[in-house]
Every structure is written in C-alpha cells, then in structure tokens.
Amino acid sequence: MSVSPLALAARSPRRTLLYALPVIAVLLVLPWVADQYSTILLAYGLVMAIAALGFNLLLVYTGLLSFGHSAYFGVGAYAVAMMVKYLKVSSMELFVVGAIVASAAVSALFGFVCVRYTRIFFSILTLALSQVLWSLAFKFFWITGGTDGLRVPTPSLLGVTPGGDKIAFLARGYYYYVLVLFLACAAVMWVIVNSPFGKALQAIRDNETRASFVGVQIWRCRWVAFVVSGVFTGLAGALWVPLNGLTTPDILHWQFSGEIVFMTVLGGFRTFAGPIVGAVVFNYLKTYAVGYTVYWQLLLGVILVTLVLSLPTGIVGMVERLTERVRRRRATAS
Amino acid sequence: MGEVNRRDFLSTLGVSVGTALSATAGAALPVVGVAHAQEKPKGNIPDTPFKIGHMTFFSGPAAVLGEPMYRGQLLASEEINAQGGLLGKRKIEVLKADENAGTDANVKELRRLKLSEKIDFFCGITSSGNTPALGPVAEELKLLTIFVDGCTDLLFDKAVPNPHYIFRVTNMQSADGVTAAVAAAQTWPKAKKIAHIHPDYSYGRNAFDHWTITFKKLMPQAENVSEGWPKLGTTDFSSHITKAIASKPDLLATSVWGGDYVAFYKQALRYGMFSKMKVASMIAFGVAPHAIGKDHPEGIIAGVHSNYHFTYPAGDRWPYNKTFVEKYNKRFNEYPNFQAEGGYTATYLLKSAIERANKLAGGWPEDDAIIAMLEGLMMAAPAGYVYIRPDNHQGYKDAVTGFSKNVAEYPFPVLDPDRIITIPIRNITAPPGWPKGEPTSTYTWIDKTWPKVKA
Numbered sequence: 044m045s046v047s048p049l050a051l052a053a054r055s056p057r058r059t060l061l062y063a064l065p066v067i068a069v070l071l072v073l074p075w076v077a078d079q080y081s082t083i084l085l086a087y088g089l090v091m092a093i094a095a096l097g098f099n100l101l102l103v104y105t106g107l108l109s110f111g112h113s114a115y116f117g118v119g120a121y122a123v124a125m126m127v128k129y130l131k132v133s134s135m136e137l138f139v140v141g142a143i144v145a146s147a148a149v150s151a152l153f154g155f156v157c158v159r160y161t162r163i164f165f166s167i168l169t170l171a172l173s174q175v176l177w178s179l180a181f182k183f184f185w186i187t188g189g190t191d192g193l194r195v196p197t198p199s200l201l202g203v204t205p206g207g208d209k210i211a212f213l214a215r216g217y218y219y220y221v222l223v224l225f226l227a228c229a230a231v232m233w234v235i236v237n238s239p240f241g242k243a244l245q246a247i248r249d250n251e252t253r254a255s256f257v258g259v260q261i262w263r264c265r266w267v268a269f270v271v272s273g274v275f276t277g278l279a280g281a282l283w284v285p286l287n288g289l290t291t292p293d294i295l296h297w298q299f300s301g302e303i304v305f306m307t308v309l310g311g312f313r314t315f316a317g318p319i320v321g322a323v324v325f326n327y328l329k330t331y332a333v334g335y336t337v338y339w340q341l342l343l344g345v346i347l348v349t350l351v352l353s354l355p356t357g358i359v360g361m362v363e364r365l366t367e368r369v370r371r372r373r374a375t376a377s
Numbered sequence: 378m379g380e381v382n383r384r385d386f387l388s389t390l391g392v393s394v395g396t397a398l399s400a401t402a403g404a405a406l407p408v409v410g411v412a413h414a415q416e417k418p419k420g421n422i423p424d425t426p427f428k429i430g431h432m433t434f435f436s437g438p439a440a441v442l443g444e445p446m447y448r449g450q451l452l453a454s455e456e457i458n459a460q461g462g463l464l465g466k467r468k469i470e471v472l473k474a475d476e477n478a479g480t481d482a483n484v485k486e487l488r489r490l491k492l493s494e495k496i497d498f499f500c501g502i503t504s505s506g507n508t509p510a511l512g513p514v515a516e517e518l519k520l521l522t523i524f525v526d527g528c529t530d531l532l533f534d535k536a537v538p539n540p541h542y543i544f545r546v547t548n549m550q551s552a553d554g555v556t557a558a559v560a561a562a563q564t565w566p567k568a569k570k571i572a573h574i575h576p577d578y579s580y581g582r583n584a585f586d587h588w589t590i591t592f593k594k595l596m597p598q599a600e601n602v603s604e605g606w607p608k609l610g611t612t613d614f615s616s617h618i619t620k621a622i623a624s625k626p627d628l629l630a631t632s633v634w635g636g637d638y639v640a641f642y643k644q645a646l647r648y649g650m651f652s653k654m655k656v657a658s659m660i661a662f663g664v665a666p667h668a669i670g671k672d673h674p675e676g677i678i679a680g681v682h683s684n685y686h687f688t689y690p691a692g693d694r695w696p697y698n699k700t701f702v703e704k705y706n707k708r709f710n711e712y713p714n715f716q717a718e719g720g721y722t723a724t725y726l727l728k729s730a731i732e733r734a735n736k737l738a739g740g741w742p743e744d745d746a747i748i749a750m751l752e753g754l755m756m757a758a759p760a761g762y763v764y765i766r767p768d769n770h771q772g773y774k775d776a777v778t779g780f781s782k783n784v785a786e787y788p789f790p791v792l793d794p795d796r797i798i799t800i801p802i803r804n805i806t807a808p809p810g811w812p813k814g815e816p817t818s819t820y821t822w823i824d825k826t827w828p829k830v831k832a
Contacts, residue, residue, distance in 0.1 A: 080492035087485070181577075190506045190578040190609075191531060192480070194513065209517040210492070288517075289510055291480045330485050333478040337435035 059233065070222055079214035083286070084330060086218045088323035089225040090282045095306045095318035096232050097275025103312045104236055105268045106248030107161060111169030112303045114153065114176045115146045115273040117295035119280025121180065122146070124193035124290045135198040135220065138281050146277020147270055149176075154269030158262060161251075170297050177295035192291035195284045213286060221282055228275060233315065235271065244268055276303075302329075305343075309350060311357025320359050383595060383830040387563055391801045394563070418732070420739030422466040429454070429724075430490035432474040432483065432501040432511075433525075433716075438610055438636025439477065441668040442716060443503035446525050447473060448709050449720030450500060455708075457724070463731055464741070469724075472496065476503060480510045487511055491518045498522070500723055503716065505529035505550060505580045509536035515543050521744050523726065523751075525719040528553075528682070529579055530817035533769040538813065542744070544751055544765060546726065546772040547719045548683050548802065550580065551819035553659045554587025555805045556683040556776040557630065560798045561657040562595040564678065565628055568655065570602045572626035574617050574641070576633055577606035584632035584659050586816050587823075594827040602626055607633065607641075614641045618648050632659040634682075639668055646672060662686060662781070666712045666789050673790045675782050683776035684715035685760035686792045701759035712787075715760075722758040726765070729756055768809050776800045 070089075074082045094116055101107045122145035126132040132141075157168045180187045187193065197209055200220050205212045235241050243264050246254040255261050284290050293299060302325070309328075310321020328346070332339035354361050431450055434443030454469040462468040472494060474486050490496045499515055499522040502508055508527030515522040516537060524532075524545040537543060561568070571592065575581030585604075592599050603624035605617030614633075618641075621629055629650070633641045638661055645651060657678035662669065666687065673679075687702050701721060705713045713721075730750035734742030742750075752767035763774045777799050779792030807814075807822035814821030 078492065080488060083488065083492075084485075184579075184582070189582075191509050191529075194509075194536065210488075287481055287484055288514060289480075289484075291506075291510070293479050293481055329482065330489060333475060333482050333486055334489055337473065337475045339475065339478065340436070 056233075056237075063229075067226065074215055074218055079210055082214040082218050083210070084326065085323065086213065086221045087283070087286055088326040089221050090279050090286065091303075091306060091322035091326055092319040093225055093228045093282070094276045094279035094303055095310070095322040096228060097272040097279070098303050099307055099312055099318040100232065100236065100244075100268055100272045100275070102307060104241060104248065105244045105265060107158070107265065107269075108166045108304075109157075109169040109272070110166045110297060110300050110304065111153075111171070111173030112272075112276050113295050113297060113299040114169075114173035115150050115276035116280040116283070116299065116303075117173075117176060117180065117290075117292075118142075118146045118149045119277030120284045120290040120294055121187065121193070121280075122277070123281045123284045124188075124195050127195050128193055133196065133199050133204070134202070135200050135285070138198060138284075139224075139278065142277050142281030143274055146280070147274050150270045150273020150277070151266075154266050154273065158265040158269055170300065173295065173300060174297055177292055177297070180292040180295050187292070190292060192289045194289045198285050217285060221286075224278070224282060228278065229319065232275070236315065240264070240267070305347060307357075308347070309357055311360035313356055314359045314363070317357050317359040321357060324358060381828045381830055383562065383566060386595070386828060386830050387559070390559060390804045392559055392563060392798060393800075394796055394798050416732075416736075418464040418466070418735050420735070420741075422464045422735075422741055424462075424466045424468075426470045427463050427467040427498070428494065428496040429469060429471045430474060430487070430494065430496040430499045430501075431471050431720075432476050432486065432490075432499070433503050434477050434635075435473065435475045437477040438612075438640075439503055439634075440636070441639070441664045442635040442714065443476065443526075445665050445711075445714045446501055446503065446716035446720040447471070448705070449713060449717035449722075450525075450724050451720075452705055452708055452717075453721045453724035453728075456704075457728060463728060464735055467741070474501075476501070476507060480507055483507055484510055484514050487514050487520075488518065491520045496520070498727060500720070501525055502527035505531075505583070506578055508532045508545070512537045512540070512543050516541060519744070521747060523723040525723050526682075526716060529583060530819060531579065533771055534813050534818055540770040541748065544726075544770040544772070546723045546763065546765075547715065548774060548776060549771055549806055549819070550583045551587045551807075551817050552683045552776050552802065552805055553632070553680065554584040555591050555819070555823070556778050556798075556800060557584070557632075557657050557659045557678060557680050558588040558591035559595065559800060559805065560678050560778050561628060561630070561655075562592065563798075564657075565655050566596070568596065568627040569599050570624065570626040570628070571599050572603040572605075572621040572624050572629045572654070573601060574605040574607065574614070574621055574629065574631045574633060576609040576637065578609050580634075581606065581609075581632050583817070585630075586820055588630050588659075590820055590823050594823065594829050597829055599628075607637070610637065612640050614644050615648070618645050618650055622648060622650055622653055626654050628655045628657060630657050630659075631661075634660040634663055636664075636668070638664065642669075642673055646674070651677065659683070662790075662792065663715055665714050665717075666787070666791065669789050671783055671788070671790065673781055673783075675780070675790065677781050678778060679781040679790075679792060680778045681715050681792070683778060684774070685718045685777060686715070686779065686797075687712050687718075688791050688794060689777060689779075689797050690761065691794060695759075695761070697757055698759040713759075718759050722756075722760070722763060725758065726751065726754060726756060726763070730754060766809060773802045773806065775802050776805060 119142035122142045123138040153172045243259045306321040306325040307318045311317030332342045433446045434440045458468050502524045503526050522543040528550040651674040659680040660682045661679040663682045730747045733750040734746035755764040779797045781790045782793035783790050807818040
C-alpha cells in the first residue's frame with residue numbers, strides 16, 4: 044500500500060499528456076500495422092476500459108465498491124438493441140445518445156437508493172438491483188429476446204452507411220470511432236477527478252464526518268458520482284453491441300460485474316491509468332485463456348488469487364514501484 | 378378440415394413402433410462394405426493441414442451431452458487421416474474451444490479461430506442459445522460451417538434466413554417437441570392432465586410450444602395443468618418436482634437435458650414422481666449413455682433429441698451404425714450419443730462434398746463449390762439417411778424416440794429394442810417454401826394443416 048491514491052491525481056495536465064501522447068500515437072497507428080483480429084480485440088479492450096474508468100470513479104475516488112455495474116453496461120447495450128428493434132434506428136450517434144439517456148436515467152434511480160448506504164450494504168444493494176434487471180431481460184423474452192438476445196446490425200457512422208465486409212468495418216472505421224470516444228472519455232474523467240468535485244469525492248472517501256464539516260454535501264456528491272459512473276459504463280455498453288453483434292442477458296448478470304471488478308484490480312485501482320490497462324489486459328487474458336485451455340476458469344481464478352496476494356497494486360502499481368526502485372538505485376549509485 | 382380418428386391420423390404420420398431386430402447369431406448375412414472407397418483425386422492437392430475449429434461444452438453440466446460431439450468428429454478425422462487425409466492429401470487438425478465460456482466469449486473465440494488460427498471449417502455447438510449468435514458471425518467471416526446441434530428453429534427461420542456458409546446436421550428443434558408429443562399421444566391416449574418441466578430458455582420454450590400445439594391437434598381433451606421452468610444449469614429441482622406432483626397430472630412432459638436431467642431424475646426418484654405419473658421426455662437419453670444409471674425408471678419415453686440412439690438401427694440391418702458404434706467404443710471406451718453421431722456425420726458430409734466438388738473441377742475446391750455440393754446432399758450415416766435441404770441448409774433425418782429399459786448387455790438403460798418409435802421427418806416438419814412463422818414455421822404449419830382428432 045505504498046502508493047497513495049492521491050499521488051497520481053496530483054500530476055499536472057502537461058505531465059499527464061507527456062505520458063499519454065506516445066500511447067495515443069501507438070493506438071492511432073495500430074490498425075495499419077496489426078492484423079484485423081488484433082485490432083478488433085483492442086477495440087473490445089478500449090470499450091471495456093471506458094466501463095472500468097466509470098467503475099473506478101466510484102471505487103477509488105468515492106470509496107464505494109459497486110457489484111452491479113453490469114446493470115448500466117446492459118442498459119446501454121439493450122437501449123441500442125431496443126432502438127434497432129422498435130424504432131428501426133441505425134445511426135451510431137443516436138445509439139450513443141440513447142444509451143447515455145437510458146443509463147443516466149437508470150443509474151439516477153438506482154443511485155438514489157444505493158448511495159444512502161456504504162461499504163458492504165452498498166455493494167449488496169447494487170448487486171441486487173442489477174440482478175433485477177438481469178431477470179427482467181431473461182424472463183420477458185417476447186420483448187428482450189430472452190437468452191437468445193437481440194441482434195444489432197452494422198450501424199452507420201456519422202451518417203455513412205458502411206458497405207461490404209463487416210470484419211474490415213470493425214477493424215478500421217469502428218475501431219477509430221471507439222478510439223475517439225475512449226480518448227474523450229478518458230479526458231473527461233481526468234478533468235472530473237482533478238476538479239473540485241473530484242477532490243470533494245476523495246474527501247468523502249477519506250473521512251465522511253470531516254468532509255461534511257467542511258460543507259461537502261455528501262449524499263449529493265455520491266449520487267452525482269454514481270450517475271457519472273453509470274453513464275460511462277452505459278456508453279461502453281452501447282459501443283460494445285456492434286462489436287459483438289448481439290446483446291444477451293449475460294452482460295446484465297452479476298458475474299459480468301465481477302469481471303469489471305477483476306479488470307480494475309488487475310490494472311491497479313489506485314491509479315488513474317490502472318483500470319484502462321486492466322481492461323485491455325483482461326480482455327486479452329480471457330480471450331486467450333478460453334482459446335487455449337478448457338481449464339480457463341481455473342486459470343483466471345489462479346491469476347486473481349495471485350494478484351490479490353502478491354500484487355495488490357495491480358499492473359500499473361507494480362510498474363510504478365519498479366521504476367521508482369530503479370530511479371532510487373540510480374540516485375544512490377550516482 | 379373434418380374431424381378424424383386419432384389412430385387413423387397417426388398412421389398417416391407414418392409413426393411406426395417396431396422391434397429393432399438384433400442380429401441373429403450365426404445367420405449368414407452378407408457383409409456390407411462401409412469402407413469409404415476412395416477414387417484418386419483429380420488435379421493438384423496441397424498437403425497443408427485442413428484446420429477444423431470445434432466448439433462444444435468441455436466443462437459444466439452440459440459437457441456430458443456436448444463433449445461426445447467432439448469425440449465423434451475426432452474419430453471421423455482420425456479415420457480420414459489414416460487414409461491420407463481429405464482428398465488423400467490434407468490431414469485434418471481439430472482445434473478445441475469451450476462453449477461454456479458464454480455466448481459473448483464464443484463470438485470472440487469464433488473470430489479468433491478464423492482470423493488468427495486461420496481455420497478452414499467450423500463445427501460443433503450444443504446450445505440453441507449459441508447458434509443464433511454464432512451463425513451470423515460465421516456468415517460475416519465467410520467461414521464454412523456445419524453446426525452439429527444448437528438446433529433452434531430460430532437460426533434459419535429468423536437469425537440467418539438465407540444461409541450461405543452455414544449448415545446444420547442434426548434435426549430441427551421443433552421435431553423434438555412434436556416427436557415426444559406424438560409418441561405420448563400414441564402410448565397414453567387417455568391422458569388428460571399434463572404437467573411440464575422445461576429449462577427456462579429458448580429450447581425449453583420451443584419444446585413446450587411444439588408439444589402443446591401437437592397435443593391441441595392429437596389430444597384435444599388434454600390440458601396443461603402445471604408449468605415449471607428451472608434455470609438451465611440448476612442443481613435443485615425439488616420445488617419443480619413437488620409442484621408437478623401437486624397438480625396430480627396423468628403425464629409429465631420434460632425437456633430438461635444433460636447433467637441437469639441426471640440431477641432431475643435422481644431427485645424425482647426420491648419424491649416417487651415416476652410412480653405417480655407417466656413421463657415423456659424429449660431428450661432424457663441425449664446424454665452420453667453411461668451418464669444415466671441403472672436406477673433410472675423404465676418405461677418412460679426417453680427422447681434422444683429426435684435424432685439417434687446407438688442401439689438403433691441394430692445389428693446387420695444398418696452396418697454403418699454397427700461399425701460406428703464398435704469403432705467409437707474401441708477408441709473412447711464408451712458408447713456414442715446423438716451428438717457423437719452428429720459430429721461424425723458432419724465430418725463425412727464435408728468429406729463427401731469436397732470429393733464431389735473435386736471430381737467436377739479438380740484441385741482443392743473453393744468454398745462455394747463445397748457449399749454447392751452440400752446443398753441437397755443426401756448421405757447414409759450411422760443414424761440412417763441424412764438429407765441437407767438446399768433452401769435452409771438444415772439436415773433432416775427420420776425422427777427416433779423410445780422407452781427406457783434396462784437390459785443385461787449394457788451397464789446403463791437403453792431404449793427398449795422392441796418398442797423403438799420412428800417417424801418420417803417430412804411428416805412432422807414444415808416443408809420447403811412454407812412461410813416463416815411465429816414462433817416457428819413448423820408451429821404454424823401444424824396449426825394450419827393438421828386436423829383435430831375426435832376427442
């Protein structure tokens with residue numbers, strides 16, 4: 044626990060950009076270098092990174108562990124699928140707007156109930172509410188398609204209807220679409236956590252009583268954080284559907300919430316970049332684990348246990364610790 | 378449509394109950410050659426391996442039903458490789474993928490198999506929740522595919538109404554509910570109160586719908602008195618069993634399958650359920666045969682997904698089956714289920730189509746040539762003749778079901794060899810050109826064209 048969660052948040056915007064620019068450059072060039080499959084897989088990872096960023100706003104900055112983020116992801120995805128089925132919409136921009144509105148509405152309602160509680164009570168409530176949505180999607184099959192789910196055809200991007208090869212579409216046009224939205228989300232989240240509002244959230248997390256003495260409206264701040272977190276996750280859900288081609292109740296199930304928690308722990312939830320790295324890495328990890336062994340559940344379980352026992356700060360935390368150690372050794376050597 | 382007598386109508390359906398004729402010892406029966414004699418292929422054939430991606434359940438309660446599918450394909454591939462491979466040159470490599478990872482992970486895995494592993498052919502799939510998800514993806518990937526199961530009508534009715542790259546070999550799901558209902562109507566024509574226990578997803582609802590529409594026609598006096606919908610993969614059926622018993626039915630219809638069915642029948646035994654009512658199942662004996670114990674009750678309609686049970690056709694009547702069962706048993710030390718037969722047959726369908734295409738044009742055939750040969754292909758397989766209908770790429774073979782019975786030869790119950798029920802498939806599925814219907818084409822076809830029998 045040597046890395047303070049505040050250490051990174053205090054970084055200046057210029058320094059953050061300095062770290063981010065090479066990464067952005069690589070992400071931009073990638074579809075021209077890597078094969079189609081790797082690019083599509085990375086698009087999945089970036090989509091999940093948006094969800095993990097939203098989740099982490101609650102976990103690390105507000106100190107609330109949600110075990111029900113599948114709900115907002117699912118609402119985003121089902122909002123898109125319903126727009127296709129009932130409104131015959133095919134524009135990705137309308138999907139994004141629809142998903143944001145729907146996930147904001149649902150997270151505002153669920154948040155209203157949940158943020159009155161903290162710790163385990165909060166976690167259990169979020170889990171229970173997400174399971175309600177899951178069973179609705181599961182049981183009302185004449186509306187939601189039940190376990191067969193709802194199909195979402197290739198959407199139009201910025202008014203352009205793509206023709207022909209779906210794989211080429213996903214690996215080029217759609218990848219960039221996801222990348223732009225991911226960068227926008229990361230920037231917005233960075234601004235949020237470094238704003239006075241973000242500081243207020245951290246104050247609440249560290250000491251609720253003191254924060255209220257300073258005049259922070261605890262309940263309201265938590266509720267707003269909850270809604271923002273839900274909207275990020277909902278947007279990720281909307282971007283995920285065209286990649287997957289259909290939405291099923293699986294993404295509303297609590298196990299999917301567990302995967303979002305896993306990603307964040309894997310990347311390191313004490314840092315801003317942790318959930319992003321975790322989401323991308325988890326996506327590769329699960330895909331290849333499923334592909335190479337029938338014991339993939341065992342493999343993922345062992346990784347999770349090892350992670351919690353030996354790398355509590357996750358991948359990003361470990362890298363930081365290593366670079367810190369190298370720097371210190373160099374300092375003592377010179 | 379005037380009213381007809383039930384027995385007359387059943388005879389027009391061609392339902393036959395007959396003995397499976399075990400081979401008479403010492404009888405001088407001609408030895409029928411089933412070795413697939415190979416002509417020399419035309420043109421230049423590359424010797425690069427032919428990669429098959431096979432996805433089925435390798436973990437979870439569905440594995441006792443799904444995993445034999447992989448074994449069937451593996452056996453066929455080994456046989457083909459022993460003869461030098463496809464067209465005598467291309468050895469088959471089978472890559473495994475676990476269907477239990479969930480629908481969304483399966484979509485990713487299918488893309489990985491094609492784009493990263495560069496498979497030539499995709500096969501497998503057990504759950505009917507997965508084919509409507511993977512079918513469109515296989516079409517997008519332009520990947521030649523034969524689904525073994527995942528037999529929901531939805532796939533070719535709605536998800537991919539005009540398939541090009543994808544096919545399916547085992548019988549359509551609607552045939553399952555209809556077969557069980559026809560068999561039950563014939564066996565217990567006086568049943569009035571029907572209870573249902575079906576898994577709570579598309580397969581269970583499909584079985585329920587087709588049973589109900591068939592009973593509406595064949596058994597107008599019967600009514601559904603109780604419905605139980607356990608979640609797929611559940612291990613506790615007690616509430617559903619007690620609910621069914623409490624409704625005092627004459628007959629229980631159930632489509633619980635795989636490891637779920639094993640848990641279900643063992644719990645039902647504890648409640649004495651089988652002595653309180655008759656039971657008709659769509660898929661009780663769909664699992665690998667050894668998964669069912671000798672404690673399983675006798676005399677229930679123990680469905681095999683309307684496809685295949687390894688004891689039928691028996692003996693030398695249909696040597697394809699005899700040799701298949703022997704080879705499978707020798708290789709894996711167990712007996713095949715309908716999925717094993719499906720995986721085996723799918724592989725030989727592919728082989729046959731490739732050889733036909735080669736005969737016409739020479740060299741290694743393009744996918745489109747293989748597809749053209751698969752469309753309308755009819756082939757003798759262990760279960761009997763299988764026909765691939767060209768319009769919907771669906772496999773059709775005569776439906777089979779029967780009654781559970783313990784016999785001395787096997788350490789598990791089998792279908793009573795004296796009372797195997799077979800129904801010509803064209804009499805219980807919608808014909809080509811029938812408009813796509815809701816919930817399925819077969820449903821609307823039965824509703825509109827079958828007469829109602831006299832109560």
